[in-house]
Amino acid sequence: MGALRTVGLVILAVSVFTFIALFGRLPAFRKTPVAWLHRALWVYFPNGIAVVDNRLFGGRVVRCWNQSGSYLLKENHPLVLIFFTSLLVIGEGIFVPAAWPRLSSIHRVCVPAAIILPYFLLYKCVVTKSFITTENHEEEMRRYPYDRVLFHPGHQCSTCKFLKPARSKHCSFCQACISRHDHHCIWLMNCVGANNCVYFISLLVSLSVMLIYGSYLGHSILSETLKQMVPPEIQEAMQGWTAWINTWGIVITANPRVGTVFLLMVMTAPLAISFLAYHTYLIWAGVTTNESAKWSDWKDDVEDGFVFKTKRSLIFDRPLPMDLYDELWPVHTDQILVTDEDPPTEGCLLASGSNCIAHRPASDLPPDPRWKQLRTMRDVDNIYDMGFWYNLRDVVGRSVRRSKETSGI
Ligand SMILES: [Zn+2]
Ligand SMILES: [Zn+2]
Known part of the structure; x- marks a missing residue:
């Protein structure tokens, strides 16, 4: 009976440990004991060992561990x-x-x-x-439009040396940009x-x-x-x-x-x-797991009152550049978001090509009433959220773009 209880406790402990070690960094666990335990496991505990090792063995144990650890963590x-x-x-x-x-x-x-x-x-x-390769890069660039909140056009992958398609990310383990x-x-x-x-x-x-x-x-x-x-x-x-x-x-x-x-x-x-x-x-x-971390950063900024929103049509009176608008994508937005400590002022200029940088010509100008401070993430449009069934369709690899006939162009 005692042995059974021990086996049960060991399995439970291993399950909890694995869960914390692998998933403790997920944004869903931010500011919870799970995140703290994850940090303790990956940061405080190794740091503590390094201090002890420095005192006792002149750092030799950690150097040896790092060689095997970097294989485990980086390869x-x-x-x-x-x-x-x-x-x-x-x-x-x-x-x-x-x-x-x-x-x-x-x-x-x-x-x-x-x-x-x-x-x-x-x-x-x-x-x-x-993987995004030079062969499929053109096709991948057309897969998703840039939302100009999480993904902006014009960014090059420093390793792969091509423009990063929207929703892609370079993976250092796979050594490739991932669609x-x-x-x-x-x-x-x-x-x-x-x-x-x-x-x-x-x-x-x-x-x-x-x-x-x-x-x-x-x-x-x-x-x-x-x-x-x-x-x-x-x-x-x-x-x-x-x-x-x-x-x-x-x-x-x-x-x-x-x-x-x-x-x-x-x-x-x-x-x-x-x-x-x-x-x-x-x-x-x-959203993807990668994007959920990015949205969590936006959520923190919104909660701190640092995000301001306006409509693109209120700011720009000239026609939109073609790359801003994807007619065939099922969800459209007119939003422009900026992050700043103070509301954008009158005469504030948006840096071209970006949604996130407000340039202030002078700080003593009054706030521009066209910008509203955001208080909740519900007011932020996510153009990649097309409703559950369309999102699922996208995940299983079916096209979610409307045909040219139905979109009227
Ligand atoms: Zn990878
Ligand atoms: Zn890359």
């Missing part, structure tokens, strides 16, 4: 992918042979499907690249981008289904053992958490292979489900 290595795949293979290798004789024929069809699908999707996620960059996934040794996003979401769905289904099967098998070991009248007489934990401890000890993997699945399922829920939320909001 696109396969260790996490190997760990992840091994966890799947070993878990299934322990669970399935032990559970198989007790499965009904319908489950004997469903179990292989639930096992094979994540491997297929994992393979597709790893091998499908979303519709979401995040670099160390589990996949690859960036999640325009071409493999659909496989990535499908992988999260298939892993969540597999873990829930596996937990259900494990629970059914263990419940059967419970019925055989403990008569129903004694089960009914048992009361309290301790009796419940003790009984299940005995049942799991009687089925160690099914029991251990069942515990592992129950504890890791919430991780897969919460990651799936987070990515579903991102699709609903029309």
